[in-house]
Amino acid sequence: MQEVMKKRAIELLSxxxxxxxxxxxxxxxxxxxxxxxxxxxxxxESNFVYNDFCGANVSKYVxxxxxxxxxxxxxxxxxxxxxxxxxQLTAEHKIVRENVYVIGVGCDGMADVEKIxxxxxxxxxxxxxxxxxxxxxTVYGDExxxxxxxxxxxxxxCKSKKLTVYDEIIGEDGxxxxxxxxxxxxxxxxxxxxxxxxxxWRNELSRCIRCxxxxxxxxxxxxxxxxxxxxxxxxxxxxxxxSFEENMFHIIRAFHVAGRCTDCGECSRVCPQHIPLHLLxxxxxxDINELYGDYQAGDxxxxxxxxxxxxxxxxxxxxxxxxxxx
Amino acid sequence: MMLYLAKDKLDVFFExxxxxxxxxxxxxxxxxxxxxxxxxxxxxxxxLHTTKSAKDFFFPQTENLVEFKMSGKAIEIIDPRRxxxxxxxxxxxxxxxxxxxxxxxxxxxxPVDTYYKNRRxxxxxxxxxxxxxxxTCFCGTFGIDAAEPMADVDFTEADNGYYIxxxxxxxxxxxxxxxxxxxxxxxxxxxxxxxxxxxVLKKLPLSNLTTDGxxxxxxxELFDAAGWADLSExxxxxxTCTFVCPTCQCYDIRDYDTGHGIKRFRCxxxxxxxxxxxxxxxxxxxxxxxRFRQRFMHKLVYFPANNDGEYGCVGCGRCLASCPISMNIVxxxxxxxxxxxxx
Numbered sequence: 295m296q297e298v299m300k301k302r303a304i305e306l307l308s309x310x311x312x313x314x315x316x317x318x319x320x321x322x323x324x325x326x327x328x329x330x331x332x333x334x335x336x337x338x339e340s341n342f343v344y345n346d347f348c349g350a351n352v353s354k355y356v357x358x359x360x361x362x363x364x365x366x367x368x369x370x371x372x373x374x375x376x377x378x379x380x381x382q383l384t385a386e387h388k389i390v391r392e393n394v395y396v397i398g399v400g401c402d403g404m405a406d407v408e409k410i411x412x413x414x415x416x417x418x419x420x421x422x423x424x425x426x427x428x429x430x431x432t433v434y435g436d437e438x439x440x441x442x443x444x445x446x447x448x449x450x451x452c453k454s455k456k457l458t459v460y461d462e463i464i465g466e467d468g469x470x471x472x473x474x475x476x477x478x479x480x481x482x483x484x485x486x487x488x489x490x491x492x493x494x495w496r497n498e499l500s501r502c503i504r505c506x507x508x509x510x511x512x513x514x515x516x517x518x519x520x521x522x523x524x525x526x527x528x529x530x531x532x533x534x535x536x537s538f539e540e541n542m543f544h545i546i547r548a549f550h551v552a553g554r555c556t557d558c559g560e561c562s563r564v565c566p567q568h569i570p571l572h573l574l575x576x577x578x579x580x581d582i583n584e585l586y587g588d589y590q591a592g593d594x595x596x597x598x599x600x601x602x603x604x605x606x607x608x609x610x611x612x613x614x615x616x617x618x619x620x
Numbered sequence: 621m622m623l624y625l626a627k628d629k630l631d632v633f634f635e636x637x638x639x640x641x642x643x644x645x646x647x648x649x650x651x652x653x654x655x656x657x658x659x660x661x662x663x664x665x666x667x668l669h670t671t672k673s674a675k676d677f678f679f680p681q682t683e684n685l686v687e688f689k690m691s692g693k694a695i696e697i698i699d700p701r702r703x704x705x706x707x708x709x710x711x712x713x714x715x716x717x718x719x720x721x722x723x724x725x726x727x728x729x730x731p732v733d734t735y736y737k738n739r740r741x742x743x744x745x746x747x748x749x750x751x752x753x754x755x756t757c758f759c760g761t762f763g764i765d766a767a768e769p770m771a772d773v774d775f776t777e778a779d780n781g782y783y784i785x786x787x788x789x790x791x792x793x794x795x796x797x798x799x800x801x802x803x804x805x806x807x808x809x810x811x812x813x814x815x816x817x818x819x820v821l822k823k824l825p826l827s828n829l830t831t832d833g834x835x836x837x838x839x840x841e842l843f844d845a846a847g848w849a850d851l852s853e854x855x856x857x858x859x860t861c862t863f864v865c866p867t868c869q870c871y872d873i874r875d876y877d878t879g880h881g882i883k884r885f886r887c888x889x890x891x892x893x894x895x896x897x898x899x900x901x902x903x904x905x906x907x908x909x910x911r912f913r914q915r916f917m918h919k920l921v922y923f924p925a926n927n928d929g930e931y932g933c934v935g936c937g938r939c940l941a942s943c944p945i946s947m948n949i950v951x952x953x954x955x956x957x958x959x960x961x962x963x
Contacts, residue, residue, distance in 0.1 A: 322754055322825065326946035329854040350945060355854070408651060412830045417757050419825050433823045434752065501649070503672065503681060505890070507858035507944050523895060532872055533682040533887030536707060560751070564944035568651040 295399070296344040296515050299371060299518055302397060303342065304335045312369040312395050324421045325407040329355055334494050344371070349404035349446055351560050353379035354513045357388045368394050373401040374468060375448075377458040378556035378592030379513035385595040386461075386554070388516050391459075398457030400465025403449030406563075410444050418605045448572065449560030451476040458593060470590075476557070480576045499540050499566040504533050508544075508561035508571050514551035521546075548574035553582060553601035554593040585609040622807035623784040625775075627868035630782070634658045634710075636798050640647045641706035641744065644677070646670045656955040666710065668754055669938060670913050673724060673866030674709055674716045676869060678739045681863070682887045685735070685873065688954065689881040696881075701735065705920040708744040708794070715759045716746050719866035722934070725927050735886075744794055747771025750817055756937030758826035758950065764934060766821055776810045783810035826935075826950060833957045842917065847955045852912035854945045859890030859940040861948065862915065869894075880959030891915050916952045 303315045315338060319330040325347040333336050353376050359368055372380055377398060383389040410418070410430060417433035428444055430437045442450075453476055455468025483491055507524075509515045521527045522543065531539055548555075548571075557579055563569040584587050586600035586608060600608075625633055637643050638658060645664045648655040652671035657661065687698040696855045720740075727736035747769025750757075759766055768774065771792030775782040784802060786792040795802070821827060834842070862868040870890040876883040889896060891914045897905050905911050923932030933949055 320952060321946050326940070328946050328951075330850075331853055343927075412651060415826070416752050416754055417820075433755065433820060433825075498650075501654070503859075503863045503888075505858070505859040505863045506893075507860045510856040510858045511944050512858060523893075527879065531874065531876065531887070532893070564858070564860070566864055566942040568649075570650075618842075 295465055296342070299344050299397070299399070300338055300342050302462075302464065303332070303338050303369060306369050306395060307333075307335055307338070312367040313343075314335070314359060314366055314368045316359065316368060316370040317342050317354050318344060318350070318352075323418055325405075325410075325418065325576070331355070331359060332472055344399075345429075347421075349406065349449075349563065351376045351379055351511075351558050353377075353383055353389075353514060354511070354516075356380065356394055357383055357516065360390055360393065365393060370394060371397050371399050371464075372456050372457070372460070373404075375452070375456050375556070375558050376577070378590070379462065379558050380592070381459050381567070382554055382556050382592035383516070385514060385592075396443065396460045398460030398463045398467065400457070400463065400467060401455060403445045403452060405444040406446035406449075408568075409446065409530040410439055413439055413443060415439065437500060445564070446559075448483065448563065451478075453557060453590070459595075477576060477580050480580050481569075481572055483573065484567065488583050495541065497536070498569045499544055500537065501569055502540055502544065503567060504531070504543065505566060507564040507566065509547060510565045511560045512547075512551065513556070513558060514554045515547070515561070544569075544571060544574060548578060551575065552578040553589075553599040554591050555579065556590070580601075585614070621804050623795065623802040624781055624805040625784060625802050626781040629632075629877040630664070631660070632664075633798070635660065635803055636801055637708060637794075639927075640797060641708055643708045643710060645802050658710075668750065668752065668757075669936065670711075671866055671938075671942075673719065673936065673938065674712050675719065675866050675869075677707070677709055677743055677793055678720070678724060678736050679727070679869065679871075679888075682885055683735060684885045686884045686887065687878075687881065689878075690885070691880070701738070704739050704742040706742050706744070708746055710746040710775075711748045712745050712769065713748060713750055714764050714766045715757075715934040716866050717769045717771045718759075718762070718764050718934045719746060720745065720935070721869045722923075722927075722930065722932060723869055725930070729954050737848050744773075744790060745771035749774065749814060751777055751813065751821055753817070753824060754937060754941075755825050756757040756940040757821075757824055758829050758935035758937065760821055760824075760827060761829045761831060762931050762933060765795075765818070767817040776813055778813035779805075779809040783807065783813075822861055829950060829953060830957075831920070831931060831953075833960045834920040834931070834953065836921060836929060838921050838934070839917075839925070841960060842921060842956060843913075845956050845959055847952075848909055848913045848958050849899045851947065851952055851955060852909045855892070855908050855912050855947060856893050856944055857894060857908050857911065858944060859888075859892050860944060862890040862892060863888055864938040864942050866934060866936055866938070867919070879907075891918070916949060919949065922952070 306312045315332040318327040319341045320343040321327050327343055327348050329350050329352050332458040356370050384391045398534045414432050418430055422429045426441045427438050440590040451470050451474050453474050454470040456470050461503050522530055524530055559572050582600055589600050634643055643658040645658045646653045648665045653665035653667045654670055669889045684700045689696040727733040750766035753766055763804040770787055772788045786795045870889045871886050872888050876886050892911050898905055919932035
C-alpha cells in the first residue's frame with residue numbers, strides 16, 4: 295500500500311493538483327512514525343512511510359496547514375476513522391474542503407506498540423508484518439504476536455471501516471460495523487453504583503498530569519484559545535490545585551466536544567498515563583443515541599447535530615433528570 | 621564479598637525498612653507503573669521504568685507554597701511547609717539516579733530552593749541495576765552505566781536475589797541499621813549480571829548515539845539550524861515530554877482563588893506550552909518551532925554551558941515512548957548532527 299500511496303502522491307504533486315502532502319515519516323524503531331508534510335517528490339521518495347503503526351489521526355493537520363496558507367492545495371491520506379474527523383472539521387468550517395484532495399485509505403485496524411510491549415515483548419528493534427501475525431525482532435531474540443493481539447484497543451472496537459469522504463480510494467472501502475462492542479465498557483460503568491463509578495474515575499483521573507496531549511490532539515478541540523489557557527477564565531490552571539480540578543478538566547472537555555466527538559480515540563491513544571478518556575466521550579455518544587436517536591458525528595457535513603437542533607421528539611428534561619437519579 | 625538478600629526476603633526487607641521510614645516502590649497500574657507507599661501485600665512492579673520519573677519526590681507536580689486567608693479586612697498568611705518525614709525510594713534506575721544530580725544543580729545552587737532541599741535531604745535512594753534495558757534506552761550516550769546506578773544503596777538482581785552495595789554514608793548507615801536480614805555472599809554472580817547487562821547495552825539500537833556536535837559552545841551552529849522547522853512541524857504543543865522527563869525542571873507559580881483568599885501554588889510548566897514565555901509585552905516565542913527548539917537547546921547546549929559540560933538528558937527514553945507523535949530528542953540529535961556533518 296505504501297508504494298501505491300507514494301506513487302499517487304508524487305503524481306499529484308508533479309501535475310500540480312496539490313502543493314503539499316500530509317503523511318508520515320519513518321522513526322527509529324519501525325513503530326514510531328511521525329506525521330509529516332511533504333512538498334517535493336524527492337522527499338516523498340526518500341521519506342514517506344505508511345504501515346500498521348500509522349495510527350495518528352492526521353485530519354487536524356489539514357486545519358493547521360490551511361491556517362498557514364488557506365489556498366494551498368493539500369493532499370491528505372485518511373483512514374476511515376480519520377474521515378469522520380475530517381467531515382466534522384469541514385462541517386465546523388475549520389477545513390476548506392475544496393482545497394483538499396482526500397485519498398481514502400482502506401483500513402483493517404492499526405497496531406499499537408503498547409499492546410506488543412504489554413505482552414512482555416521488550417527491546418524491539420524491528421517489526422515485520424506477516425499475514426495474521428507480526429514478527430518482532432528484539433535485542434533478546436525474535437518474537438511473534440498475533441495481529442489481533444497487537445491491534446489498538448480502539449481498532450478492536452472499530453465503529454466503521456467506511457470512508458465517509460474521499461476523492462479517490464486506495465485499498466478497500468468498508469462498512470459501518472454493527473455491534474462493534476464499543477459501548478460495552480460504558481454500559482459496565484453505568485451499571486455500577488454511583489460510589490463505585492466515582493471510585494473508578496478518581497482512580498483513573500488522579501493519574502492525570504495535565505500535559506494537555508488529549509486536548510491538543512483532539513480534532514474536536516479547535517478553539518482559538520482554550521478556556522484552560524485563558525487567564526481571564528479563572529480556571530487556567532496548568533496543574534491540578536486540588537482533585538476537583540483534576541476531575542473537572544476532563545469532564546468539561548468531554549461536555550465541550552459532546553455531539554461533535556466522532557469517537558476517533560486519539561485522546562486515549564496519546565495519554566501518557568493511559569487514562570481511558572474516550573469512555574467519557576462514549577458515554578455522551580451513547581446518551582445521545584438513546585435520547586435523540588442514533589447519531590454519528592462526522593458521518594456527513596450537512597446534518598445538524600442533536601444537541602444544537604430542536605425537534606419535538608427531543609427527550610424532556612425530566613427524563614434526563616430521572617436518569618441522573620438512577 | 622557482598623551483602624545479599626534472597627528474593628523471598630524482599631518483603632521482610634520492606635517491612636523492616638518501613639519501621640524506620642516510609643518506603644516507596646514502583647507498582648503496576650493500567651499499562652504502566654508509578655511509585656506507591658509500600659504496605660504489606662504491595663506487589664513491586666517488574667517493569668523497567670515508572671511512567672513518570674521519580675522527580676516528583678523532590679519536585680512534585682503541584683505544591684502549595686503559601687496560603688492567604690481573608691476574613692473581613694484581616695489576611696491570615698499560612699506557611700504550608702512541614703519538615704518532611706524520612707523516606708526511601710526503591711527501584712530507581714541509573715538514569716533517574718543521575719537525573720537527581722541534574723536537578724540538584726538547579727535547585728540547590730544559590731538561591732537554594734528550601735522546599736526542594738527539605739525533601740531531598742530526607743530521601744534515601746535505593747537504586748536498581750537494569751537487567752533488560754529497552755530499545756528506547758540511551759543512558760550510555762551520557763556516560764551512565766545502567767548496571768551501576770550509584771544511588772545511596774544499589775541493588776543488583778542475580779542468583780534469585782539482590783546483591784546490595786552502599787555508595788554513600790547515608791546508604792551505609794541505612795544498611796547497617798537493618799542488621800542481620802542480609803547475608804554475606806561471594807560477589808561473582810552480581811558481577812556476572814552486570815557484565816550481562818553491559819553486553820545487552822552494546823546491542824541496543826541507540827548504543828551508537830553520541831553527543832558529538834552538541835555542548836555548551838554550539839549555540840551559534842545549532843540555534844539557526846535548518847532542521848528545527850521539519851523536526852517541530854508535527855509537534856502538537858502538549859507537555860508530555862516535559863512532564864515524563866526526569867530532568868525537566870521548569871515551573872510556574874500561580875494563584876488559585878479559594879473564594880476566601882488564595883492558594884499560591886507551584887506547578888510544573890512546559891516550554892512546549894504557548895503561554896510559557898508570555899509576558900506583559902507579549903511572547904518572544906511565537907511559534908511551536910521556537911518552543912520546541914528551546915527544549916532541546918536547553919538540554920543539549922544551555923545546560924552544559926552553565927554546568928561544566930553536563931547535559932540535561934539522561935537517556936531514560938520516556939519521551940521516546942510517550943510522545944503522541946513520536947518526535948523526540950534522539951530524532952533531534954540525529955537530524956541536527958547529520959545536518960552539521962553535511963556542512
